[in-house]
Amino acid sequence: MSVSENHGKLNRRALLLGAIFLAGGAAALTRFARQPSVSADAGPVFSPDQFALLEQVVDTMIPATDTPGALDAGVPAFLRDMLANWGSHESHAQILAVLDSIEMQAWSRFGASFLALPGERRLEVMRNLDADAVGRQDPAYGKFKWLVLVGYYQSEAGATQELHYELVPGAWRACLPLAEVGRASAV
Amino acid sequence: MDFDAIVVGSGISGGWVAKELCERGLKTLVIERGRHVEHRADYQDFATPWEVPNRGLVPEDERARDYPIQSTSYAFNSASKQWWVRDSEHPYSTPSDRPFSWIRGYHLGGRSITWGRQTYRLSDYDFNANLKDGNGIDWPIRYADISPWYDRVERFAGISGSIEGLEQLPDGQFLPPLDLNCLERAFKQQTETDHPTRRVTIGRCAHLTEPTPEHIALGRGPCQLRSTCERGCSYGAYFSSLSGTLPAAKKTGNLTIVTDAIVERLDYDHAKRRVSAVRVIDSKTGEGRSYQARVVFLCASTIGSTQILLQSRSEYFPNGLANRSDALGRYLMDHVVGIGARGTHPGYLDRYYYGRRPTGIYLPRYVNITEQEGDFLRGFTFQGYSWRSSWWRGASEVGMGIELKQRLRNPGKWEMLLIGFAEMLPRADNRVSLLERKDKWGLPLVHIDCTHGENERRLVERANRDAAAMLAAAGFENIQSNGPMKPPGDCVHEMGTARMGRDPATSVLNRYNQAHDVSNLFVTDGSCMTSSGTANPSLTYMALSARAANHAADLLGSGEI
Numbered sequence: 001m002s003v004s005e006n007h008g009k010l011n012r013r014a015l016l017l018g019a020i021f022l023a024g025g026a027a028a029l030t031r032f033a034r035q036p037s038v039s040a041d042a043g044p045v046f047s048p049d050q051f052a053l054l055e056q057v058v059d060t061m062i063p064a065t066d067t068p069g070a071l072d073a074g075v076p077a078f079l080r081d082m083l084a085n086w087g088s089h090e091s092h093a094q095i096l097a098v099l100d101s102i103e104m105q106a107w108s109r110f111g112a113s114f115l116a117l118p119g120e121r122r123l124e125v126m127r128n129l130d131a132d133a134v135g136r137q138d139p140a141y142g143k144f145k146w147l148v149l150v151g152y153y154q155s156e157a158g159a160t161q162e163l164h165y166e167l168v169p170g171a172w173r174a175c176l177p178l179a180e181v182g183r184a185s186a187v
Numbered sequence: 188m189d190f191d192a193i194v195v196g197s198g199i200s201g202g203w204v205a206k207e208l209c210e211r212g213l214k215t216l217v218i219e220r221g222r223h224v225e226h227r228a229d230y231q232d233f234a235t236p237w238e239v240p241n242r243g244l245v246p247e248d249e250r251a252r253d254y255p256i257q258s259t260s261y262a263f264n265s266a267s268k269q270w271w272v273r274d275s276e277h278p279y280s281t282p283s284d285r286p287f288s289w290i291r292g293y294h295l296g297g298r299s300i301t302w303g304r305q306t307y308r309l310s311d312y313d314f315n316a317n318l319k320d321g322n323g324i325d326w327p328i329r330y331a332d333i334s335p336w337y338d339r340v341e342r343f344a345g346i347s348g349s350i351e352g353l354e355q356l357p358d359g360q361f362l363p364p365l366d367l368n369c370l371e372r373a374f375k376q377q378t379e380t381d382h383p384t385r386r387v388t389i390g391r392c393a394h395l396t397e398p399t400p401e402h403i404a405l406g407r408g409p410c411q412l413r414s415t416c417e418r419g420c421s422y423g424a425y426f427s428s429l430s431g432t433l434p435a436a437k438k439t440g441n442l443t444i445v446t447d448a449i450v451e452r453l454d455y456d457h458a459k460r461r462v463s464a465v466r467v468i469d470s471k472t473g474e475g476r477s478y479q480a481r482v483v484f485l486c487a488s489t490i491g492s493t494q495i496l497l498q499s500r501s502e503y504f505p506n507g508l509a510n511r512s513d514a515l516g517r518y519l520m521d522h523v524v525g526i527g528a529r530g531t532h533p534g535y536l537d538r539y540y541y542g543r544r545p546t547g548i549y550l551p552r553y554v555n556i557t558e559q560e561g562d563f564l565r566g567f568t569f570q571g572y573s574w575r576s577s578w579w580r581g582a583s584e585v586g587m588g589i590e591l592k593q594r595l596r597n598p599g600k601w602e603m604l605l606i607g608f609a610e611m612l613p614r615a616d617n618r619v620s621l622l623e624r625k626d627k628w629g630l631p632l633v634h635i636d637c638t639h640g641e642n643e644r645r646l647v648e649r650a651n652r653d654a655a656a657m658l659a660a661a662g663f664e665n666i667q668s669n670g671p672m673k674p675p676g677d678c679v680h681e682m683g684t685a686r687m688g689r690d691p692a693t694s695v696l697n698r699y700n701q702a703h704d705v706s707n708l709f710v711t712d713g714s715c716m717t718s719s720g721t722a723n724p725s726l727t728y729m730a731l732s733a734r735a736a737n738h739a740a741d742l743l744g745s746g747e748i
Contacts (some may be wrong), residue, residue, distance in 0.1 A: 042421055065589055142582060173541040
């Protein structure tokens, strides 16, 4: 019997705790405890809950490793500001629909809110959704993923720490070993 | 007289006319319909990606409402949108089934701020083309007439390029070329081996790779390989009216610039067969005033200058000033784009480049020159470049989490793009005219009716086939056509609506860009073009402008006008 078939009957908190222990006990708890608060301004388009979900989704998509991740780079605030200052109503609806579909995936696969899942399960939810939506060339998901990537790779951390960026290169070296530059150019 | 000379428009043509006239000692007024722009201070070229408004994206609603046509330009973004008109404020009309993209900016310097900076000479293949196949009328000049003027404008503007020794692409006065990258070198070698009369060379461009003392004296410096050119360049490393010609004109003490002044009409004195005054409307107050000078140059862009002449109707010129021939407004051309191909290459994964080169590669025309074809006239060139994709490929590839991050840390496969530029034949029914409907200043709206013909379609078919074949031969995979063909205007090379010619019955301008019927009127922007050739036309506009300005100065000096 899978959790997804029975999630409606189960206590959500019990399921969450079970998932945490399944996922590795203390480490998973630590991970969950790092969840940012939702006191940040969610802006005019996201509800506080949606913004909290967005934070965890982008952290799953682009985690901190030896370089900063999407949270460190301020990607949630970037999406919040882009929807406020750039996006049309259609884009607002598309991005919110993607967040809804992520939450639905979490419930249908693991019987819990995305926020209640441990990191591995969040990644599994996102991997499944990504493979399906990219395969279908889903326009709403494509826009969402594009914005997350812009938010990260065109941030100062993404451009200068994760990738290679020089405001003023000052020279053109037309053909050289990749190792001499090291990383992809951010622009 | 208020001035010796009036120049309408401050873009690439107007800037050159102003510089040459001022340097000849003539008191010159430049009238610009748009706002004043301060070189450097009004550019956003030092903003990093994270400092640019909305990371370069223009708000979707604003884009759809105010810039539906202008935003089709590759150079349109949130740090450059000030260089385009709002379509919502500057409407024009086309037949509903025949779109034309009129892409433009109204400000000091005009499109010399946003131009692609590609600079190629026309050759006698181009100047002879109409005579040879009977489309359009013969050019009244040949390469030898313009060649010294190409030399002059190239030295001043600063053109980077390599000497190739090709008849169809004459060499010029070049600053050192920028190099081809690894894959472009491989493409060049394969293409030139397979097709000994095709050539792959670096794109010639108006960038200072090694500034001369003349450039440095104007405050210009070397190109920094940033490729944020469309925002304006504070180094003055690429040529524009603001970095080059207008500062040089100003140094003479003979230059006056008036901005926010829309030319309404040119008054014509029939007794003297001269323009007697230039009437303008202040774009902010709506008030009218006029200026007088001994000679008037229209450099307001192809459609802009045509519009002014059509608006300047009189008893003597009921179809528009200097339009005895009925050629005014007709023979509109552009270069056909939305053609060519792209592909990805599996190799060279350990090779890369450093810096952002502001030009690409160039394949000069070969069809109907070294390779004869039967089913179409004239030809096409290719521009293109090779690059490795970066993080942006992640949006269309499956991937999440650490794996996504690790993968995008490395550049993607090499890709290559070949963009065809095909010649468009001059046809009388490709036409700019005026409507009864008026804009907010009470001036008639422009109507543009322009289509591609059968010859253009055949050129495109061949260009698409050749591009794909050359890429395949060089080892590229996943080859895709660049199509569909874009509507005319999309290349922003519109030209031809006040053409030069020998016969006043079939052309508007003579061999010095002087109106056949109005002795003190010159037109030196793209409207003067008798055929389109395949070269990006700005360098030719510069050379013709400098040549015409000096001719006018000679005529003023001798009292002939």
